[in-house]
Amino acid sequence: MYGGEVxxxxxDNGAGKSTLIKCxxxxxxxxxxxxxxxxxxxxxxxxxxxxxxxIETVYQDLALCDNLDVVANMFLGREDTxxxxxxxxxxLAMEKRSLEVLDTLHVTTIPSVxxxxxxxxxxxxxxxxxxxxxxxxxxxxxxxxxTAALGVAxxxxxxxxxxxxxxxxxxVVVITHNLHEVFEIADRIxxxxxxxxxxxxxxxxxxxxxxxxxxxGARAQVES
Amino acid sequence: MSAADAQLGRSPVDGIRVVAEYTWNRLRQxxxxxxxxxxxxxxxxxxxxxxxxxxxxxxxxxxxVLQIGVTGTLAVGIVLVLLLSEIDLSVGSVSxxxxxxxxxxxVDQGWSWYWGIALMLGVGVAIGAFQGFWLAAVxxxxxxxxxxxxxxxxxxxxWVLGTTGTINVNEPHIAAIATTTLPADWxxxxxxxxxxxxxxxxxxxQLRRRHVGLQAKPLVxxxxxxxxxxxxxxxxxxxxxxxxxxxxxxxxxxxxxxxVPTPGVILLGLVVFFAWLTTxxxxxxxxxxxxxxxxxxxxxxxxxxxxxxxVFSLCALLAxxxxxxxxxxxxxxxxxxxPGQVTLEAIAAAVIGGTSLFGGRGNVWSALLxxxxxxxxANGLDLDGQQPYVKLxxxxxxxLLFVTIDAFARRGRRRSGA
Numbered sequence: 001m002y003g004g005e006v007x008x009x010x011x012d013n014g015a016g017k018s019t020l021i022k023c024x025x026x027x028x029x030x031x032x033x034x035x036x037x038x039x040x041x042x043x044x045x046x047x048x049x050x051x052x053x054x055i056e057t058v059y060q061d062l063a064l065c066d067n068l069d070v071v072a073n074m075f076l077g078r079e080d081t082x083x084x085x086x087x088x089x090x091x092l093a094m095e096k097r098s099l100e101v102l103d104t105l106h107v108t109t110i111p112s113v114x115x116x117x118x119x120x121x122x123x124x125x126x127x128x129x130x131x132x133x134x135x136x137x138x139x140x141x142x143x144x145x146x147t148a149a150l151g152v153a154x155x156x157x158x159x160x161x162x163x164x165x166x167x168x169x170x171x172v173v174v175i176t177h178n179l180h181e182v183f184e185i186a187d188r189i190x191x192x193x194x195x196x197x198x199x200x201x202x203x204x205x206x207x208x209x210x211x212x213x214x215x216x217g218a219r220a221q222v223e224s
Numbered sequence: 225m226s227a228a229d230a231q232l233g234r235s236p237v238d239g240i241r242v243v244a245e246y247t248w249n250r251l252r253q254x255x256x257x258x259x260x261x262x263x264x265x266x267x268x269x270x271x272x273x274x275x276x277x278x279x280x281x282x283x284x285x286x287x288x289v290l291q292i293g294v295t296g297t298l299a300v301g302i303v304l305v306l307l308l309s310e311i312d313l314s315v316g317s318v319s320x321x322x323x324x325x326x327x328x329x330x331v332d333q334g335w336s337w338y339w340g341i342a343l344m345l346g347v348g349v350a351i352g353a354f355q356g357f358w359l360a361a362v363x364x365x366x367x368x369x370x371x372x373x374x375x376x377x378x379x380x381x382x383w384v385l386g387t388t389g390t391i392n393v394n395e396p397h398i399a400a401i402a403t404t405t406l407p408a409d410w411x412x413x414x415x416x417x418x419x420x421x422x423x424x425x426x427x428x429x430q431l432r433r434r435h436v437g438l439q440a441k442p443l444v445x446x447x448x449x450x451x452x453x454x455x456x457x458x459x460x461x462x463x464x465x466x467x468x469x470x471x472x473x474x475x476x477x478x479x480x481x482x483x484v485p486t487p488g489v490i491l492l493g494l495v496v497f498f499a500w501l502t503t504x505x506x507x508x509x510x511x512x513x514x515x516x517x518x519x520x521x522x523x524x525x526x527x528x529x530x531x532x533x534x535v536f537s538l539c540a541l542l543a544x545x546x547x548x549x550x551x552x553x554x555x556x557x558x559x560x561x562x563p564g565q566v567t568l569e570a571i572a573a574a575v576i577g578g579t580s581l582f583g584g585r586g587n588v589w590s591a592l593l594x595x596x597x598x599x600x601x602a603n604g605l606d607l608d609g610q611q612p613y614v615k616l617x618x619x620x621x622x623x624l625l626f627v628t629i630d631a632f633a634r635r636g637r638r639r640s641g642a
Contacts, residue, residue, distance in 0.1 A: 027523060048525035063523045065516035067584035068509075076513055077524035085507045092436055099438075112439075118637065 003139065006162060006172045008186035010179070012215055016195040017175045018060070021142050025057035026050040048077075054139035058129045058146060066118040070110060071098045073117055074132045101135040102127075105164055109157065123154025130161055140171040147181060159185055179208050193217055240442055256633045258578045260626060261593045265600065272604035278475040279607060282466045286481055288596075288603045289464070290402060290553065293487030294319070296595035297546040298570035299577070300491075300498050301539035303591045306574055307502065308532060309515040309583025310366040312539050314355065314373025315570055316563030319547035321381040322348050326548065327391035327557035328384055330398070337397040345544050351377065352540025356533035366536075378563050389559040393551055401490070401552035405483030408465045414484065415461040419454035426450060460484075487549050491592065494542065499588040511535055515584030572619065573598050576626040582634065597622070 011017050022028040024035060026047040035042045037053050044050050050057070064073050071094050080090035098113045107127045110120070117125060126146055133141045143162065147155040162185055165172050176182060182189055189206065191199040191214040199214040212218075251259070272279040298315045305312045322344040330340035355373055359366040385391060393399070406414065426446045433440040462468050464484045470476035502508035510531045513521040522528050551557055577594030579586025601622060605615050 025523075046525070047523050051525060057523075059523065061519075063517070063520040065513045065520050065584070067516035068512060072509060072513075076509075076521070077526050079506050079509060081506055085510075086501075086505050088504045089506060089509060092432055092438065095438055096436060114439075 003171050004166055004169045005187040006166050006174060006185050007188045007190060008182040009173055009175045009190050009192065010177070010182060010211065010215060011192035014194075015192040015215075017192055018144060019195075020192070021057060021144055021173070021175065024050065024055060025142060027057075027059075051136065054137060055142065056133035056136060056138040056140070057142045058126075058133050058144065060144040060148065064117045064125060064129055067116060069116050070113040070120075070128055071095050073128060074098050074101070074135065076132075078136065097135075101131050105131050105134065105161060107131055107161065121154070122149050123151070123157055126150065126154070126158050127161060130158070130165070134165050134168075134170065138170060140173065141165060142173045142175075144175045145177070146174065147176070147178065155181075179211060182211070183208065191215055240444060243441060243445055252636070256578065256629065258590060258593055260629050261577050261590070261597055264576075264622075264626070265593070265597050268597065268600050268604065272600070272607065273473055276604070276607045277473075278477055279604060280463070280473050281475040281477040282463055282469055282480045282482075283477040284603065284607065285460075285463050286405075286485055288599050289485045289488035291603060292595040292599035293402075293485075293491055293549045294546045294553070294566070295569050295573055295598060296491045296592055297494060297542055297549060298566065299573040299591035299595050300494055300588055301542035302570050302574040303577075303579045303586060303588050304498065304502070304511065304535050304542075305366070305539050306579050306581060307511050307515045307584060307586060308535050309518070310359070310532070310536075311571070312355075312366065312370045312373075312536065313567055313571075314351075314370040314377055315539065315543040315546070316561075316566035316568075317374050317377035317381065318348060318351050318540050318543040319550060319566065320557070320561050320563050321351075321377045321384065322544035322547035323551040323557040324381045324384040324391070326398070326551055327393050330395050331391050331393055337395050340395075341398075341548060344548060345541060348540045348542075348544025348547070349537050352537035352543075353533055355540070356536030359536070360529045360532035374563060374567060382559055385557060385559060390556050391558075392556045394555060398548070398552050399555060401486050401549060403552075404486050405464075405481055406486065406489055408483055411461045411465055411484045412458075414489070415454075415457040419450065419457055422453050423450040487553075490545070490549065491595075494545070495588055495592045498538075502588055507531065507534065512584050517584075569598060569619070570595075572623045575630065576623065578630075580630055580634070581627065582630075 009017050009020070019028065023030040023033075024044065026044045026049050029045060035044060037055075042049075042053055044053070044055075047057075065076065068076070071091070075094050075098070080093050081087040095113060102108075102110055102113070105127075109124050109127060117128065120128065130141070130143065130146065133143075146158050146162070150158060159181065162172055162174065166187075174181075174185065183203070187203050189199075189201040189203065189211060190197060191201075191211060193215065198217070199211075201211060201214075269280065278284055298319065301315055302312060325347050326340045326344040329335040329343055330337055335343070351373070355366075355369050358364055359369045382389070423446075426449065427443065430440045430443060430446055461484060463474055464482075466480040466482045468474040469480060502511060510521065510526050513524070513526065514528055514531060518528055521531075550561070554561075573594030574586070574591055575581055575594065576597050577586075577590025577592070579590045579594075598619060601618055602615055605618060
């Protein structure tokens with residue numbers, strides 16, 4: 001995983017994609033194996049460990065609080081306050097920063113950052129979730145099926161947002177079922193099958209058929 | 225997406241029309257907030273005032289304030305746990321147990337009143353932390369843990385009280401809570417000070433927003449709200465101070481205990497403090513977040529277990545404060561109080577005031593508002609000479625009505641894509 005590239009993680013249902021990212025993001029404890037960050041072994045036990053290492057995850061079910069507004073969601077768990085838990089929250093600074101972040105990422109579809117997330121559309125919610133992940137000096141952003149529930153126009157918005165993250169030097173891991181999307185955005189394609197990596201493709205010089213073959217296991221693939 | 229929403233984002237200072245449209249949209253989306261309770265309260269007051277001309281008299285309003293002290297204080301705690309999307313059925317039992325502990329140590333053991341109160345508050349927090357641990361760390365549903373508490377703590381209370389079943393508490397400091405009122409001048413000072421503070425905070429918020437270039441409400445809107453708050457608080461103080469005796473609808477009474485009753489001041493102070501805690505601090509923000517989506521809160525790195533235990537401790541602390549007010553009013557700790565009914569009235573108050581049973585929606589002011597609604601009905605039926613059974617039936621009907629409104633509002637939210 002490098003900065004400034006988009007890696008697509010693909011594989012059939014049950015191939016271990018979601019489990020892998022849950023381990024990396026601290027939502028699950030892995031049974032075995034090691035995670036390397038900048039060449040060093042990293043211990044990730046809880047979600048905040050991953051955050052400290054610069055790994056942010058946008059889950060398939062978004063993990064936003066519907067009853068809170070956009071600002072509260074973007075800063076959830078990381079509010080500006082002089083004293084943990086009991087200090088007053090610096091709402092104005094947070095609101096300003098949220099507007100700036102949405103602005104730099106060209107997220108123009110959110111009408112008001114003081115709106116509750118419940119009243120946003122699927123694409124708007126996904127934009128909020130991705131912007132939140134990108135605003136915390138993240139090195140790597142992991143997106144689990146970011147377009148699964150979206151319409152055509154909204155999908156385009158989200159894919160454009162992913163490219164912008166890459167252009168800003170972030171590493172982006174995208175988990176998806178949609179091969180069309182994979183070829184549209186990914187620089188590198190990693191195929192998982194039954195919990196193991198079975199193939200890695202570069203975007204150029206790979207055909208969708210190769211990827212499908214690797215996913216289904218129709219062809220044994222040598223590591224490239 | 226409405227035009228109003230879009231404009232709220234763009235213009236640095238929103239026009240009054242835009243604010244009005246925005247508010248209307250939120251109502252349509254089922255964010256009813258305190259509106260049903262306010263309308264209901266107006267209807268209740270009108271109804272009883274027409275039947276009993278002394279309903280809004282100084283004496284009766286003073287009684288009403290005394291009567292809602294216990295329910296309101298318990299309801300503040302209930303609002304906190306409802307925001308977490310949990311429930312606490314034990315508050316009634318916790319409050320009578322704390323009352324019994326206070327009576328035991330102060331009357332029988334000869335402790336000073338302040339050590340007695342410190343112990344009762346400590347017992348409250350300890351019980352809350354114990355129940356919180358059980359439901360947050362052991363993961364037994366809060367309904368069951370606190371149902372066990374409702375039964376168990378009542379048993380402990382009877383054990384603490386001993387064979388007589390009642391301990392009279394005549395300690396002057398404890399008795400003073402329910403029997404004293406704020407001097408008239410202090411009452412005026414409180415009303416003026418509170419209104420000024422409210423205006424100050426609101427206006428400063430908007431000016432600071434404008435200063436840093438964020439969208440702000442027009443100052444006219446802030447001014448109108450401030451004027452309403454000031455008018456209401458001055459009116460209440462004027463009635464309680466007896467200055468409106470015999471004027472207009474505020475019927476004439478002979479005996480008046482002038483001034484704002486102390487339990488009312490305590491309740492107001494608690495409501496203001498916990499309103500601040502829930503809306504302006506991380507602890508409050510996390511309470512709402514967990515109520516909205518516990519999994520999202522956990523993934524955001526929030527220590528969900530610790531927050532749950534803290535909130536249940538605060539709820540039980542409020543229950544022990546309610547126990548203190550109760551002890552003072554009865555001048556006794558007694559087995560005669562039915563903890564189940566006390567608990568359920570507090571829960572009813574929180575829900576009637578506009579806090580959702582489904583978590584993450586509502587605010588602390590709804591405890592005060594709901595307690596006033598329930599108190600106004602009970603007080604009015606008493607004044608009307610109705611039997612206790614009528615009170616229970618009417619309270620039940622009102623609760624059902626307000627929960628139905630909440631359920632419909634929820635459906636409205638879902639329809640609008642929320």
